Amino acid sequence: MSQTSTISVEKGASLWADAAHRLRRNHAATAAVFVLAIIFLSCLVLPSIDGLIQDPNAQALPKKNQSPSGEHWFGTDHLGRDIFSRVLYGGRISIAVGLITTFVSVTIGICWGAIAGYLRGFVDDLMMRIVDILYAMPFLIVVILLGKSIEPMTTDLTNNTVDLFAGADSSVAEQNATRTWVEPITTLVPLFIAIGALSWLTVSRIVRSQVQNIARQDFIEAARSLGLSHFTILFKHILPNSLGPIIVYTTLTIPGIMLFEATLSFLGLGVRPPNSSWGILIEEGANRMTANPWLLFFPSLFFAATLFALNFLGDGLRDALDPKSSKD
Template identity: 35%
Template structure:
C-alpha cells in the first residue's frame, strides 16, 4: 500500500482485539499432543478413583475369606474347580458328607448324607460362605439322614484379583488413588501457598530481612525429612492429616527459593517502580504485582511437585509410616504387592501401573506448561 494511503472505513470500524499471554499459552498447550492427552488420561484416572468404588460392587474394606489372593480375571468367581471343594467344606461343618454335586447354571444340587438326622438349621453355613446363598431342602429321606439341597451360587467379579485379606484389589486401587492424589494436591497446595508468600515477601523486602528469612530456610533444609516425619508419627500417629502436614511443610522450601529469585527481577520492573511512586503499600505491591507475575514458574513447578509428593507419600507408606488400615494408598499397595510378588504378581502389577500412569501424566503436563509459558517461544 502506498505511503499515506487511507484505509477503508469498513476495515477501521471493528476494534482490534489482542490476545493475552495466558491465551497464547493456552493455545500452545492445546497444540501439545502429549500434554493434552495426559490431561484427559489424568482426568479419567481421577474420575475413576473418585466414582469407581461406587460401581465395583465391593466396599474397599470388605473381606472375602473364601477369596484370599485369587488371581485377576474377567470371568465371574467362583470357578468350577472351586465349587465342589467348598461344598465339601461346608458339608463337613453341617456334620454330613456331600454326594452327587451337580452344577446347573447359578444353582447347585447336592445330596447330604449323615449317619444321624441332619439339623437343618446348620444349613445356614452355606449362606455364610462367600460362594453360596441360602440353601433350601428339596427332598428329605431316611428320617432326615439324607437331604437333597438346592444352593444358589453367588457370582463375584474381581477384575484386579484380591489381596492377602480377600479384599477386592480394583476397589482398593481406586481408593488408594483417591488418597494419593488428595495428599499430592493438598500438600502441593500448602507448599505453593507457603512458598509463594514467603519467597515473594523475602525477595521484595530484600536487605537484612531477606538475609534472615533465607537463612531460616537453610536451617529447615538441614533437618532430615525422615526424622521429621518419624517425630510427627510419634506425637500424632499415622493418619491422612499427618501425611498432608509432613510433606507440605517440607516441600515449600524449594518453592520459596524459586519465587524469591523471580521476585528479585520483578521488583526492578517499571510497573513495580510506578506503583511505589504512587504510594501503594508493600502488601498491595506484593499481592497485585509481584505474586501474579511469578505464577508462570509456579504453575509449572506445581505440576512437577504433585508427582514428587505422591512419590514421597508412597515411599513413606512403603516404610510403614503412611496411612492406617483400612484406608490405603498406592505406596501401601505396592509394599504389600512386593511382599507377595512370587505368588500374587497382580497385587504389585496394577497399583504400580496406576502410580506410573499418574506420574507420567503429571510430568507430561508439566513439560507442556513449561513450553507454553516459556517467554522465548512467544
C-alpha cells in the same frame, strides 16, 4: 468518486490464551491431561456411587489370590479383598495427599519467598538463612519425627469430624459408616502437616527470585509513585505476574510428594491398615509378587501413569508459559 478504505485491526491475545494455545499443540501434555482426567474421575467418582464397586476392606478367604475375572476385574489379594476397589480407594488417599500437601507447601513457600524477595536487605538474608538451615536437615527423619509428635491429635480430630458429619444424635451404624470414609483422611493429617511444613523450601527460592526480578520493572515503580501500599503492590501486582513458574513447579511437586507418601507407606509410616494407598498396595504386592503378581501390577500401573502424566503436564506448562524454553 471517493474510495473508503477499511483497516482491519487484529485483536491481541492474552498471555494465558497464548499459553493455552501452545499447550493444546503439545500432544504429550494433552494426552497427560486426558490420562489424569480418567484416573482422577475413576478414583474420586466411582467409589461414591453406591453398589458400583465392592467394599475394599471386605474379606472373603475362599476367593483369595484369584486372577482377574468378570467378578473381580483386577483379581483379589491374600485376604480375598477386591484389588480393583482397593486401587480406586487407595488412589483417593494418594491423590488427596499429593494435592493437599502440595497446597500447604506452595502456600507457605509463596508467602515466605514473596516477603523475603520484596523486603530484601536484612530480612531477606535472615529468612534465606533459615531456609538454608532447613535444607541441611535430613528431610525423611524430620518428617517422621514431626509426624509422630503430632499424631496423638488425630483421635480427637477423627471423633470431632464424625460428630460433625454424622450428628451427635446419630445411630452407631451411621457413625461407623461416616467413620469409614473420615478416618483414612484424618489419620493422614500429621503426614499432611509434616510433609507440607518442610517441602516449601524450593518454591520459596523460586518465588523470591521472581519477585526480585519483577520488583525492578517500570510498572512497579509506577505503582509505588501512585502511593499504593506494599501489600497491594506485592499481592496484586507482583505475585500475579509470577504465577507461571509457580504453576509449573506445583504440577511437578505433586508427583514428588505422592512418591514420598508411597515411600513412607512402603516403610509402614503412612496410611494405617486396613485402609490403603497406592504405596501400601505396592508394598503388599512386592511381598507377594510370586503368589499374586496382579497385586503389584495394577497399583503400580495407576501410580506410574499418574506420575508420568503429571510430569508431562508440568513440562507442557513450562513450555506454554515460557515461549523461550519451547522446543518448537
